[in-house]
Amino acid sequence: MIPTERRQIILDMVAEKGIVSIAELTERMHVSHMTIRRDLQKLEQQGAVIQVSGGVQSSTRVAHEPSHQIKTELATPQKAAIGKLAASLVQPESCIYLDAGTT
Template sequence: MKIDGRRQGILDLLMEAGTATVDELSARFDVSRMTIHRDLDQLEQEGLLRKIRGGASMQASGQFESDFRYRQRLAGPEKQRIAAAAASMIGPGQTIIIDDSSTAGGVVKHLAELRPLTVITNNLAVIQELAGTAGITLITLGGQYTKKFHGFFGLLAEDTLRSLRADVALVSTSSIHGGSAFHQDQEVVQLKRLMLKAAARKMLLVDHSKFGRPALHFLTELGAFDAVLTGAEPPADAKAELEAADIDLTIVEKD
């Protein structure tokens, strides 16, 4: 197997399993452990995985956010409940911003009943689903496509956002610590901040696993949001921190 094919195979395997050892990968692709280490070093340098002791992982850490495709597989029912609840807070005729996250992107399934709408987004999955949809005015943010986040970032996207105003921004993030939101990637943080600045109302959509997790870069205080939606009770210590920060958390329960 050629190098590019093997490295894509490693990524595909990690998409399914989350983690794998060097020995497992060596046996799977019939190459030496040293070759696998070189593959993992290159893929880590590209930001596509993180090396751990004895292997590699697609799971998030304080400095590494998972690939969009991997995150789409996680907490699916909970994210769907959160998206439905967020959609119920949107009205026909409004302009909404949807960020690059799989959680906020789930709102798309509920937009047909709210038309007419204007949707501003950098999320390629949202763009692909809404392109050509009657009653939806779609404004896409230009910029450089990032495969890992399946969206567009950089100066062009930022400049476009600075020229726009919206009724509602729907954003997610990878970490809630105390009364603040964090993310691992500073370019992602910058664009999310501009989305929040461009919107009259701001909603944070996060599944409950994000509470108490670490991430490197501060995004904003939770008090900046008009609503913080999650799909289950966060851990007791995280809930206590939210109460101490006087954050009103909306828990979208199962039917």
């Protein structure tokens, strides 16, 4: 299989699944890990995909990530309900950790 064919298969799989592992790609195309890495590097240089740990995702997927402010305003009643339930589970004198998420 020539590189152009492999790269099209990669793009098709990413379009279908969103994120695809390198293992899935090597198994699907019966090529080495390094062959896939070279193809991913080329596709990333073209702006078609973004390499992530152990795989690849669509570059458009990242572009559509809502801002923190927008996420803060989404599903607020549900987030409030989650917060109330979580607060009811905290025992007196417990130590909890809250990160920068919006829920």
